[in-house]
Amino acid sequence: MRALYSQAAPALWVQGLRFSYPALNGARSQAAEPVVAIDDLQLGAGEIAVLIGENGSGKTTFLKILAGLLGPQSGQIEAALNGVPSVGGVRSAAPVLVHQKPYLFAESVFSNVAYPLRVRKVAREELRRRTLSALNTLGLQGLAGRWAPSLSGGEKQRVAIARALVLRPSILLLDEPSSNIDDGSVRTIERVLRELAESGVAVIMSTHNLASAYRLADRIVPMAAGRRIPLEVNVLRGTAIEAHDEHIGVFQTVQGLQIYCPAGNEGARTAVIRMDDIILSGEEITTSAQNRLQGNVTAVEGLGHDLFNVKLNCDGIVLRATVTQTSMEELAIRPGTMLHVTFKASAVKLY
Amino acid sequence: MLLSSLGEAVGLLVSGDTELLSITINSLNFAVSSTVLAALIGIPLGIVMAVRDFPCKRTVVSISHTLMGLPTVVVGLLVFSLLSRSGPFGGLGLLFSPPAVIIGQAVLALPIVISLVYGGLSRLDPELYETLVTLGASRFQRTLKIAREGRIAVASAVLTAFGRVVGEVGVAMMLGGNIRWYTRTITTAIALETARGAFTLSIALGIVLMVVAFGVNFGLNYLVKFRPGSGAV
Numbered sequence: 151m152r153a154l155y156s157q158a159a160p161a162l163w164v165q166g167l168r169f170s171y172p173a174l175n176g177a178r179s180q181a182a183e184p185v186v187a188i189d190d191l192q193l194g195a196g197e198i199a200v201l202i203g204e205n206g207s208g209k210t211t212f213l214k215i216l217a218g219l220l221g222p223q224s225g226q227i228e229a230a231l232n233g234v235p236s237v238g239g240v241r242s243a244a245p246v247l248v249h250q251k252p253y254l255f256a257e258s259v260f261s262n263v264a265y266p267l268r269v270r271k272v273a274r275e276e277l278r279r280r281t282l283s284a285l286n287t288l289g290l291q292g293l294a295g296r297w298a299p300s301l302s303g304g305e306k307q308r309v310a311i312a313r314a315l316v317l318r319p320s321i322l323l324l325d326e327p328s329s330n331i332d333d334g335s336v337r338t339i340e341r342v343l344r345e346l347a348e349s350g351v352a353v354i355m356s357t358h359n360l361a362s363a364y365r366l367a368d369r370i371v372p373m374a375a376g377r378r379i380p381l382e383v384n385v386l387r388g389t390a391i392e393a394h395d396e397h398i399g400v401f402q403t404v405q406g407l408q409i410y411c412p413a414g415n416e417g418a419r420t421a422v423i424r425m426d427d428i429i430l431s432g433e434e435i436t437t438s439a440q441n442r443l444q445g446n447v448t449a450v451e452g453l454g455h456d457l458f459n460v461k462l463n464c465d466g467i468v469l470r471a472t473v474t475q476t477s478m479e480e481l482a483i484r485p486g487t488m489l490h491v492t493f494k495a496s497a498v499k500l501y
Numbered sequence: 502m503l504l505s506s507l508g509e510a511v512g513l514l515v516s517g518d519t520e521l522l523s524i525t526i527n528s529l530n531f532a533v534s535s536t537v538l539a540a541l542i543g544i545p546l547g548i549v550m551a552v553r554d555f556p557c558k559r560t561v562v563s564i565s566h567t568l569m570g571l572p573t574v575v576v577g578l579l580v581f582s583l584l585s586r587s588g589p590f591g592g593l594g595l596l597f598s599p600p601a602v603i604i605g606q607a608v609l610a611l612p613i614v615i616s617l618v619y620g621g622l623s624r625l626d627p628e629l630y631e632t633l634v635t636l637g638a639s640r641f642q643r644t645l646k647i648a649r650e651g652r653i654a655v656a657s658a659v660l661t662a663f664g665r666v667v668g669e670v671g672v673a674m675m676l677g678g679n680i681r682w683y684t685r686t687i688t689t690a691i692a693l694e695t696a697r698g699a700f701t702l703s704i705a706l707g708i709v710l711m712v713v714a715f716g717v718n719f720g721l722n723y724l725v726k727f728r729p730g731s732g733a734v
Contacts, residue, residue, distance in 0.1 A: 217635050247635045253628040256650055265646075266636040313636065 160228075161352035162216070162245070162321055164191040167225030169215055169376075184223070186211050186376040193352045193369070195320070198343060200367035201356040208376030209356035210250070213323045216354065217247035229321055245321035245354075250329060252310030254298035259290060262298045263312045284312040287345075289338050304335025311339065315346070322346065324355035328362050340366055364420045364501040380453060383422050384469050390418040390500055398440060398495050405466035410440040411498035418500035427497035428471035430460065431490045432481050440495040445469060447487040450478075458483075464491055503700070510704035520681075521702065525709050528686040531599060531677075532667035535606030539614045540659050542607075547618025547658070548644050551651075552630055562619065568612035573671030580605040581675055597678035602686070605672035610662035617661055621654020622647060653724050660724070664717040668710060 169186040186208045193199050201209045214220045216227060229245055255262050264281040272280070285291050288308040293301070298309060307327060314322060324343075328336045336359075343353050343366060357363050363370055364385060372379045388403035390411065399413040401421045411421060429435075434442060445462030453459055456475040460483055461468060469491060473483065481489065513521055550562065582588050584596045584604075595601045629650055633643040648655055666672075670688035677684030679693055687706045694703040 214631070217631075219631050219634055247631070249628050249632065251628065253626050253632045255646070265638075269636070269638045269642045317637070 160192040161195040161197070162191070162193040162354070163226075163228040164188050164216070165226045166190075167212075167215065167222050167227065169211065169220060169222040169225075184376060186215060186222070188212060188225075188376075188378060191371065191378070193321075193354065195352055196347050196350045197368045198347050198353040198355070198366050199369045199371055200363040201354065201371050201373055202358075202360065202363050203356075203373035203379075207373045209373055210325050211376070212373070213247055213325050213354065213356060216245055216321075217323055218245075219247065245323050246314040246317055246319040247323040247325065248307075248310045248314050248327060250326040252306055254301070254306055254309055256299055257297075258294070259285070259296050259298050259301070259309055260294040262309055263290075263316055266313060266317050280316050284316040287315060287342055288312045302332070304331035307331050308335055308338060311342065315342075319351065321352045321354070324353070326356055326358065328357060328359050336362065361501050364422050380451075380459060381470075382426070382472070383424050384428075386421040386423070386467060387419065388421065390415045390421075392416070399500075401498065401500065403467050407443075407465050407467050409443075409498060410495035411500055412496055415500035420501040422499045422501065423469070423493060423497055425459065425470050425472040427493050428469060429492040430462075430471050430473060430477070430481060430483070431492065434490045435492060437492060438494065439492045439497075441491075441493045441498070443469075443491040445489055445491045447483055447485050447489060449485060450483060462489065462491060503704075506700040506704050509701040510708065513701060513705040514708065518705075521705055521709075523682055524685050524687055524690045524706060527599070527684065528667060528688070528710075529713070531602045531606060531673065531686060532663055534603045535666050536610055536659060536663040538603065538607040539610035539662055543611050543614030543658075543662075544618055544648065544655055545644065547615045547655075548622060548648055550615070550619045551622035551625075552643070552647055562616075565612050565616045565619070569616050571609060571612065573609060573669045574675065576605055576608050577672045577675030580608060580672070584676070596676065597680060597684060599677070599684055601676040602673050602684060605676045606666040606669065609669060609672060610666050613662040613665055614658050617658030618651075618655055621658065622651040624654075625651050657721055657724050660717050660721050664714060664721075667713055667717075 167186060167188040168184040170184045191199075201212065203209055211220065215222050216229075255265065260281060263284055264277055267277045267280060282291070282294070285294055288311055290305070290308055290312060293305065293309075298306070301309065311324070311327070322343075327339050340362065343355070347353055347368070355366075367385070370381055370383075370385060372381055386401070386403050386409075388401055388405075390399055390401050391408075393399045393413045393416070395413070397413055399411045399415055400408050401411045401418070402408050403421070409421065429437075429439070443464040445464035447460055448463050448468075449461040451459040451461070453472070458473050458475065458478050460471050460473055462471065471491070473481075477483070481487070483489070550558065550565075555561075580601065581596070583590050584593070584601055585591055586596070595604070625647065629647065630643070633646055638646060668688060670692055673679075673684070673686045674689050674692065677686065677689065679685050679689040685693075687710045691703045691706050691710075694700070694706075
C-alpha cells in the first residue's frame with residue numbers, strides 16, 4: 151500500500167494559476183472571471199490525484215493547461231519532466247494528456263502507439279520494443295495490426311493511454327478515462343494507473359465516476375467553477391476484513407484502526423465517510439452508532455456560512471468533521487481539545 | 502456528317518496520329534504541371550488556414566472561396582498583363598510559351614486547392630491537433646500528420662483542381678496562343694478546328710478530353726465513398 155501523501159519532492163507544483171478564454175470577437179476581455187483559478191496544488195511522484203466535479207467545473211480546461219495546450223494568463227506550473235524528451239527543442243516537453251474521446255490516427259494500432267517515438271526519431275529496434283511493451287501493458291498485444299478507427303470505445307481509450315505511456319512520461323494526465331467504456335477496459339485502465347503510480351509516475355485524472363475516484367485516488371481534488379473546493383468526505387485506505395456479524399463488517403485501516411461498516415464488502419480497499427456524518431461530542435454518547443472513537447483536534451478551518459471543518463487525530467487516522475459555529479462554541483473546539491467521535495456503520499461506504 | 506466524322510475520329514485515335522498525340526501530351530503536361538504547382542503552394546496554405554488562428558482569418562477564407570469562381574479569361578488577362586513585353590515580367594519572354602500557360606492555370610487552380618483543403622481539414626476532429634501537440638510532434642510533423650489524416654480531402658482538392666484546368670480554354674488560349682506543336686492544347690485545338698469546320702480532329706480530341714474528365718470524376722467518387730473509419734474526411 152502506498153503512503154497517502156508522498157514526502158518526495160513534488161512532481162508537479164501549481165501556484166496562483168489563472169486562466170480565462172479570450173473574448174470571441176477578438177476584443178480584450180474586460181477582466182473576465184477566470185474559468186480556472188487554482189491557487190495551489192502539489193503532487194508527488196507516484197501519486198494519483200483525481201479531479202472530481204460537475205460538467206463545466208473546469209477539469210478539462212485545467213488538464214489542458216497542465217498539458218501546455220492552453221496558456222494561462224498568470225501563475226506557475228513546475229513539472230519534473232525527466233521522462234519526456236522534447237523534439238529537437240521545438241517544443242519543451244510537458245505532461246502528456248489523454249483526451250476523453252481520444253483521437254486515433256487512421257492507421258494501425260501499432261503505428262498509433264509508435265507515433266510519439268517516431269517523431270522523436272527513436273531507432274527502429276527500440277521503437278518496436280517500447281511500442282510492444284506499451285501495448286502489452288494495456289492488454290492490446292492481439293490488436294497491434296488492427297485498423298485503429300474501427301476499435302471499440304474501451305479499446306480506443308487503451309490505445310490512447312498506450313500511446314502516451316510509450317513516452318514514459320513522469321506526469322500523465324487523463325480526462326475522464328472511464329466514461330462511456332466497458333467495465334473490462336475500466337478495470338484494465340485502473341490497474342495500469344495503479345502500476346504506473348507504483349513505478350513513480352504522477353497521475354492526474356478527472357472523472358465523474360466517484361467509485362473509480364475513491365478506489366484510485368491518493369488525493370481527491372473536488373472542483374467547482376474552476377476552483378478547488380473543500381473535500382466533503384474522509385477517505386481511508388485499508389481492507390474490509392471478516393464480518394463482525396451478518397449485518398456489520400469490519401474495515402481495518404492501514405494505520406491498524408478497525409471501524410465498523412456494512413457487511414458484505416470483503417476485499418474493498420477504501421472506506422469513505424462524509425464529514426457531515428461525523429458527530430463530535432464532549433462526552434461519550436449512547437446512540438445506535440457503532441463507531442465510537444476518541445480524537446484530538448489538530449486543526450480548525452472556517453468554511454464560510456458559519457461552518458467549520460475540524461481535523462482530528464483518532465488513534466493514528468485523520469478524520470475531518472463539519473460542525474456549525476454554535477457547536478464550535480458549545481464544545482469549545484480548538485486545537486488540542488479531546489473529543490468523542492461517533493458515526494454509524496452505515497455511514498461508511500466501501501469501494 | 503457528324504457520324505462520318507466520328508468514324509474518322511475513331512480512326513485517328515486508333516492510328517495514334519502524331520498531332521493528336523502532341524496536343525494531348527501538351528494538355529496533360531500543362532494541367533499536371535499547373536496542378537502540382539498549385540498543390541505545392543495551396544496544400545500547405547490550406548493546412549495552415551485549417552490549423553492556425555490568425556488575424557482576418559475569416560476574410561482570407563471568404564476571399565479564397567470567392568476566387569474559386571475566378572473566370573478563366575480574367576486570369577488570362579491578369580497574367581497576360583504581367584507577362585506581356587511591357588509588363589513587369591515581360592523581360593522573361595514567357596508569353597505564348599508553355600510556362601505562361603502553366604502559371605495561368607496554377608493561378609486558376611490555387612484557390613480551389615486552398616479552399617477545398619481548408620474545408621476538408623477544418624472538419625477533422627479538433628482533438629487531432631491537441632493530440633499531436635501533447636505527443637510532442639514538431640510543427641512540421643504536425644502539418645504532415647494532419648495532411649495525412651485528411652488525405653482524402655487533400656486528394657479530392659487536387660483532383661478537382663486538375664479537372665478544372667484540364668478542361669479550361671481561356672488561359673490556354675490567351676497565354677499559350679494555340680501555337681501548333683508548342684502550346685496547342687485539347688481545348689484550344691477543339692475551338693480552332695471546330696471554327697475551321699474540321700470536325701474530325703475536334704471530335705477525336707473531345708473524346709480524349711471526356712475520358713480524362715470522366716476519369717477524374719470517377720477518381721473523386723471513389724475517394725468520397727472510400728472512408729476508412731473516423732480518421733477520414
